[in-house]
Amino acid sequence: MSDYDFRPGGSLKLKGGVAEGGIVKKKKKSSKSQSKLDKERDLERLREARLKDEAVKSSSPSGSNRNSPAVGGSNDKKTEAERRFEETQKRRMAEKVARLANMTHKDRVNEFNAKLEALSEHHDIPKVGPG
Numbered sequence: 001m002s003d004y005d006f007r008p009g010g011s012l013k014l015k016g017g018v019a020e021g022g023i024v025k026k027k028k029k030s031s032k033s034q035s036k037l038d039k040e041r042d043l044e045r046l047r048e049a050r051l052k053d054e055a056v057k058s059s060s061p062s063g064s065n066r067n068s069p070a071v072g073g074s075n076d077k078k079t080e081a082e083r084r085f086e087e088t089q090k091r092r093m094a095e096k097v098a099r100l101a102n103m104t105h106k107d108r109v110n111e112f113n114a115k116l117e118a119l120s121e122h123h124d125i126p127k128v129g130p131g
Helices: 032-058 080-102 105-118
Strands: none
Touching: none
16 A cells, blocks of 8 residues: 555644654755855855945046946946847837827827727627617
8 A cells, every 4th residue: 555544534644753653854955065156156246346336436426437337327237239129118108208298188089089990890899688
């Protein structure tokens, strides 16, 4: 038969340190190499933070240097494609805002109705009940 007793009325087998035939869970051994890697990563992060702090302290307080990155912008870690994508998104958002700013509520309603008229009958609300 199997390791478990399936008869009705039997007691549950609990994991842990139960002395009377309980299921004992094996503990995993911790990997020393993982802890070494974690320590190395922490040290590297500390070094980077120190270098960043030193760079901030050594830079001019006015920030008028042409080659310095903009304050609050983390563009130094973005790729060229990410920068182009963000510029395109900003340009599209500006165009959308400009287009909506010129429209009145009446114009928006008319545009929405025209859009609904162009849809097929599949999108119509079905009639329910006696009609």
